[in-house]
Amino acid sequence: MVALTGPSGAGKTTLLQLIGSLDRPTSGRIFVDQVSVGELTRPANFRRNAVGFVFQLHYLLPALTARQNVELPMAAAHMHRRERAERAIELLADVGLADRAEDLPSDLSGGERQRVAIARALANRPRLVLADEPTGALDSVASHNVWELLSQLRDRFGTTIIAASHDTTLAEHADRSLRMLDGRMLATAPPPELPIAQRSE
Amino acid sequence: MIALAQALTSIRHRPGRAFLTALGTALGIGTIVALLAVSAGATQTAGQFVHLGRSDLGLFQKDAADPTTSVLPESLITRLRRQPWVADAMGLQLLVNKVHGEPGAIVFGAKPDSFELNRMVFTSGHALTSPNQIVIGDELAPQLHVGVGDTLEVGQRHMRVAGIYHLGVTEQDSGAFVPLSTAQAISGHPGEVTSIVVKLGPGTRPSTAQRLIKQRFPGVLVIADADEALRAGANGQLIQNVTNVIVVLALLIGAIGVMNTMLMSVVERRSEFALRSAVGWSGTQIASLVLTEGLVVSILGAAIGIVIGSIGAILLVHALGAAAFVSPDVTGWVLGRALLIGILIGVLGGIYPAWRAAHVSPARALAQQ
Numbered sequence: 001m002v003a004l005t006g007p008s009g010a011g012k013t014t015l016l017q018l019i020g021s022l023d024r025p026t027s028g029r030i031f032v033d034q035v036s037v038g039e040l041t042r043p044a045n046f047r048r049n050a051v052g053f054v055f056q057l058h059y060l061l062p063a064l065t066a067r068q069n070v071e072l073p074m075a076a077a078h079m080h081r082r083e084r085a086e087r088a089i090e091l092l093a094d095v096g097l098a099d100r101a102e103d104l105p106s107d108l109s110g111g112e113r114q115r116v117a118i119a120r121a122l123a124n125r126p127r128l129v130l131a132d133e134p135t136g137a138l139d140s141v142a143s144h145n146v147w148e149l150l151s152q153l154r155d156r157f158g159t160t161i162i163a164a165s166h167d168t169t170l171a172e173h174a175d176r177s178l179r180m181l182d183g184r185m186l187a188t189a190p191p192p193e194l195p196i197a198q199r200s201e
Numbered sequence: 202m203i204a205l206a207q208a209l210t211s212i213r214h215r216p217g218r219a220f221l222t223a224l225g226t227a228l229g230i231g232t233i234v235a236l237l238a239v240s241a242g243a244t245q246t247a248g249q250f251v252h253l254g255r256s257d258l259g260l261f262q263k264d265a266a267d268p269t270t271s272v273l274p275e276s277l278i279t280r281l282r283r284q285p286w287v288a289d290a291m292g293l294q295l296l297v298n299k300v301h302g303e304p305g306a307i308v309f310g311a312k313p314d315s316f317e318l319n320r321m322v323f324t325s326g327h328a329l330t331s332p333n334q335i336v337i338g339d340e341l342a343p344q345l346h347v348g349v350g351d352t353l354e355v356g357q358r359h360m361r362v363a364g365i366y367h368l369g370v371t372e373q374d375s376g377a378f379v380p381l382s383t384a385q386a387i388s389g390h391p392g393e394v395t396s397i398v399v400k401l402g403p404g405t406r407p408s409t410a411q412r413l414i415k416q417r418f419p420g421v422l423v424i425a426d427a428d429e430a431l432r433a434g435a436n437g438q439l440i441q442n443v444t445n446v447i448v449v450l451a452l453l454i455g456a457i458g459v460m461n462t463m464l465m466s467v468v469e470r471r472s473e474f475a476l477r478s479a480v481g482w483s484g485t486q487i488a489s490l491v492l493t494e495g496l497v498v499s500i501l502g503a504a505i506g507i508v509i510g511s512i513g514a515i516l517l518v519h520a521l522g523a524a525a526f527v528s529p530d531v532t533g534w535v536l537g538r539a540l541l542i543g544i545l546i547g548v549l550g551g552i553y554p555a556w557r558a559a560h561v562s563p564a565r566a567l568a569q570q
Contacts (some may be wrong), residue, residue, distance in 0.1 A: 055567065076486060
């Protein structure tokens with residue numbers, strides 16, 4: 001897990017959007033697994049198969065249940081309906097919401113919605129999850145739970161997570177920390193309290 | 202299938218808006234269905250007039266506003282009977298709006314010995330035997346509450362009901378027959394008939410007879426089938442032209458309505474489309490979703506329109522006073538056209554909003570939130 005920190009306007013969100021091919025760089029190139037994401041002719045395919053997004057505002061579709069929201073990326077991949085539903089239930093169980101699968105987002109708390117969003121980000125088993133201020137709208141307990149959950153999922157699925165946040169507790173869970181200011185990377189360092197050798201790969 | 206399921210979910214989430222858009226489409230399609238059904242009913246009626254008494258051809262005056270206003274000399278019947286290829290011919294004088302209490306019923310004036318009247322099966326009473334008698338169809342009699350021996354006012358004449366008949370043809374069973382001379386006196390056209398129906402001799406083709414009559418009797422319109430009959434009358438042509446204009450208008454108005462609603466929906470749901478794009482939905486998949494939503498709403502509108510149109514057609518023929526001789530005919534072809542127009546409205550109205558939705562920039566739309 002990589003922590004991306006820096007003040008507002010530093011460029012954290014822009015960097016995540018460029019890495020995730022939501023936007024194209026005006027200059028320079030960005031490689032994810034040796035793929036230049038700014039030059040993709042079908043960036044939707046890349047987003048569908050290689051990346052998962054978690055946003056500050058969970059962006060769950062209000063008309064869809066938690067399960068249906070998790071199924072969205074799988075629907076884009078033309079996965080069979082039954083398989084989609086089964087995997088969505090599994091993912092909701094992974095984030096501790098198996099019993100809330102048929103609830104609408106309006107029936108869930110802020111922390112629960114964000115957990116659904118995390119399950120959705122993992123739907124197509126991406127190699128990379130980009131989390132932009134995932135705890136920005138949560139209280140400290142819910143924030144702690146979200147970081148714990150992301151750490152567990154990283155360990156379980158081996159997914160690389162790049163998380164941008166103002167939340168200082170992010171550093172406790174991250175393997176590396178990158179600090180940005182005015183669109184530039186200032187420093188890259190492991191978190192201070194543990195030696196890097198003890199951290200997950 | 203995914204687009205359809207998601208479109209249905211989205212429509213269920215905003216049922217009020219979807220229903221109002223569908224209703225806008227429904228009114229246009231309802232009008233079309235009503236006009237097409239009346240037009241189809243009129244064609245059927247015209248066909249039954251042309252083939253009255255199992256005849257092969259119907260003769261009318263050329264350029265009459267509609268077949269009921271045609272005027273032909275009665276002497277033409279005798280001249281036609283002299284043709285070797287004609288088996289028989291009979292004159293008909295049509296009286297419209299003349300029956301007291303049921304103005305929509307048509308009264309046919311015909312000679313009592315003509316082939317059409319010989320086909321009548323009487324359920325009570327007997328055939329015409331004197332000028333002041335009338336025989337009534339078994340569908341009209343209960344509507345007028347009259348029976349054999351009662352008196353009926355036709356064009357301010359009091360006629361005695363001689364019999365109740367059944368012919369098996371709606372227009373005639375919903376009408377009545379009087380002697381030709383009486384009908385001519387009521388209409389003020391002595392020595393004239395509205396139409397002449399012709400039975401051809403064995404082996405004579407209607408198209409051949411049609412050509413021969415046109416050559417030998419100028420000023421006469423010869424009709425062999427129902428569509429021709431409807432086209433022949435200026436009113437029938439008018440209905441068809443009005444229907445065509447309304448089809449185009451309904452398409453335009455319906456498509457603009459669907460487009461307007463779908464565009465509003467796309468603007469409101471920019472973050473939804475941005476999210477779908479972020480999680481891997483391609484532009485084509487997003488466009489299909491919007492297009493499917495437009496289609497579902499339009500088809501729903503078409504379904505409501507068919508119901509409105511079917512009821513509207515009945516109200517229309519009553520308003521026109523034509524209920525007795527025109528039964529709106531909601532055929533499969535009428536329904537098919539209504540559905541096709543609904544689909545066209547959905548596609549035309551959905552294309553631009555679908556394109557807009559497919560081109561929402563996920564980075565920009567999500568940042569604006």
